[in-house]
Every structure is written in C-alpha cells, then in structure tokens.
Amino acid sequence: xxxxxxxxxxxxxxxGQSMTLQCTQDMNHNYMYWYRQDxxxxxxxxxxxxxAGITDKGEVPNGYNVSRSTxxxxxxxLELAAPSQTSVYFCASSSTGxxxxxxxxxxxxxxxxx
Amino acid sequence: xxxxxxxxxxxxxxxxxxxxVYCNSSSVFSSLQWYRQEPGEGPVLxxxxxxxxxxxxxxxxxxxxxxxxxxxxxxxxxxxxxxxxLYLCAGDSGGSNYKLTFGKxxxxxxxx
Numbered sequence: 001x002x003x004x005x006x007x008x009x010x011x012x013x014x015x016g017q018s019m020t021l022q023c024t025q026d027m028n029h030n031y032m033y034w035y036r037q038d039x040x041x042x043x044x045x046x047x048x049x050x051x052a053g054i055t056d057k058g059e060v061p062n063g064y065n066v067s068r069s070t071x072x073x074x075x076x077x078l079e080l081a082a083p084s085q086t087s088v089y090f091c092a093s094s095s096t097g098x099x100x101x102x103x104x105x106x107x108x109x110x111x112x113x114x
Numbered sequence: 115x116x117x118x119x120x121x122x123x124x125x126x127x128x129x130x131x132x133x134x135v136y137c138n139s140s141s142v143f144s145s146l147q148w149y150r151q152e153p154g155e156g157p158v159l160x161x162x163x164x165x166x167x168x169x170x171x172x173x174x175x176x177x178x179x180x181x182x183x184x185x186x187x188x189x190x191x192x193x194x195x196x197x198x199x200l201y202l203c204a205g206d207s208g209g210s211n212y213k214l215t216f217g218k219x220x221x222x223x224x225x226x
Contacts, residue, residue, distance in 0.1 A: 004156075031212050040123070042202065042218035043157075050212065058213070090156050094212065100145035100164060101206045101214055105156030 002026050006091050006106035013081040013113045021076040021109050023091030031094045032074040033058075033103065034066065036087040043090065049074055081113045117141070118205055118217035126223040130192050135220040137203035138185040144208025146186045148177055151200040151219075193224045 007022045025032065030051045035043040045058030049068040063085060065077040074093075078085060088110050092103040119138045127133055137146070145164045149157035161170050163179035163186060170177045174197075176189040190197055200221050204214040 033213075035216075040218060043204075043216040045213060048213060092156075096212055098162075100162065100208065101212050102147060102159055102162055103149075103157075103204070103214055104159070107156050108154075 004091055004093055004104055004106035006089075006109050008109060009107065010110050011112070013078075013111065015081060015083065015113060017081050018077070018079050019081070019111075021078070021089055021091070021111075023074045023076065023106060024072050025074075025091075025093040025104070026072065027093060027095065027104065028071060029093035029095045029104070030071070031096065031101070032068065033092045033094070034064070034074070034076045035090045035092065036060065037090060037108075038087050046076065046089075078111075083113050085111065086113045087111060118203055118215055120201075120203060120217035120220050122220060123218065124221050124223075126225065127193055129194060129224055129226050131224075132189070132191050133193055133222070134187055134189045135201055135222070136185070136187050137217055139205060140184065141205070141207070142183050143205035144183070145206045146179055146183075147204045147206070147214070148186070148188055149202040149204065151202060152198075157200075157202055190222075193222075195224045195226050198222060198224050 004025045033048045034046040047066040049055045091106045148160045151157040166181045166183045168179045174191045200219045202219045203217045
C-alpha cells in the first residue's frame, strides 16, 4: 500500500549542479503534481500532468523540467541549481473519479542548495 | 489568480480548548479540501466539502463550507496534543482544470 513514493528524502546540492527528484505512484491516478513548500508560504505548484505524455506549467516553473512517460512516474529535473531552489518538494497524485480533485502526497524531498 | 486566505496563521492553545480556523476567498470553488501536515511528512487529506452550506464531522473535527462556496471553517472540539500540525485548505476550481489552490496554512500547537 505504498501510495506516492518520493526519492531521495534529503539532498544537498552545490550551486550549478543538476539533479532529478523521483516520484512514483501505484494508485493508477491520471493526475500528478509537483509542489514546493517554503516556510509560511503554503504549497506552490511547479508542474502538473494530466496523463502520460502531457505536462503543463504551474505557478513557479522556472528552473525546473518534468516528463511523464508512464502513468506511474513523474520525475522533476533541476538544472543549474540555485539557492532560491532550497525548499521542500512534494509530489502528489489525484484521481478525479469522484468529479473533484483530492490529492495524495508523498513524504517530500528536502533540498538544500549551497 | 485564485487566492485562499487562512487565519489565524499561528494558534497555540491548551489541551481541552476549542478552536476554529478559517479559509476565505473571493473566488467560488467547486469543492474545498482540508489537509493536515505533520513535521517531516506530506499533507494528508482530512475531508472534502462540495455543497454550499455543507457540514461534515470527523470525530472532534467539524468542517463547514460556506453557502456561496467561497469560504470554509474547521472547528476542533476539546483539542488534544495529537491535533498539533499545519492545517491547509485547498480549493478546486472544477471543470477540466484539476489543479488545487492552497492556502498558506494554520500552524496549530496543542499544549498538554
């Protein structure tokens, strides 16, 4: 009963390095999302996907890229890491079978860029 | 851009007290969710309210959706230390959007 799994849980990057945050879900949800959470700022949507092969930008997409080759996986790529990308990143998925969106979140990746 | 304002931002109370937190917007939402987030964890869905005026109860937690579907409240009766956490509301604008707009959250601390 894994739900949404994110790896790694913690990472320290140097300025200019790149990395991929992994996210996989086993609930067969069509919709997947990447959020970042900064203290006192709530959750900001970075990118989202409505199905395999389809992605779109959220509120704060600059400096990030995503792909969705399968229903299960939705990796987030950071190119040329900057201190402003220090944050906690959450992946989520949702099913809209009920007619409205209910999100299920992973445990998060705490990223520090130094 | 749809915004959700949550108040208060911080709340510290003693065990056994009652409390209410609010989630307000100038926009109409097709549904609104409440999540609770504990330190080091992702948010966990507590409830979804869909109909204007709807009231849902989850043990000691009571959730209400405003008649105009622009606001919501969460009332906790006889708070316990286990209720400590960040409470987030999120609105779904409906249609083919399938994106949630989150408030900044209310950080609740219940002291024993």
